[in-house]
Amino acid sequence: MKQDDDPYLDTEGVAKQAGVATESVRIYLKRTRRRLRGGQALRPQDLPDADRTLGRSPVWRQSTIDAWLAARVGRGRPRSSSED
Template identity: 50%
Template sequence: MSVSYLGLDDLPGYLYEQHGITGAIGTPLTRGTVAVYHRGAEKRRRDGAPRPGDFPPPDRKYGRSPVWLPETIDQWVENRPGRGAGGGRPPKQT
């Protein structure tokens, strides 16, 4: 029996890899940023502590490479918290 593996060049055009997401969402995210978002969200899901706005789990994997449907990424973009949502340092009281 022969096993055939799909390479990333063989992905259907409707699936996004990490570097494909960066250009698709119209936001200046680098491939590295997407990878960090994905790793952090995966760790929180494994630890049982996911956060609202976390990067979605992959819809599929080709080998070890996660891929997402455009609808999944579109939904994440629409629901992700905006700039400053984490609160940050409170302003100085004078």
């Protein structure tokens, strides 16, 4: 897969894909980082840690978010359409 086919998403982009507020994504990321600092494994429903940091902003590959959303859908959480 070419890099252009798997772009980076910032917290706003992740929020739009997930159908939640940007602040919710920030809260999810705080929980993820707290679990990792505590030596706990991430659960499928946990937001993955960012793939990179650009400046001070976390970013995720589209494929990372797609996999995360697929895991969340299996737990009864709605997913917004990426065609919105």
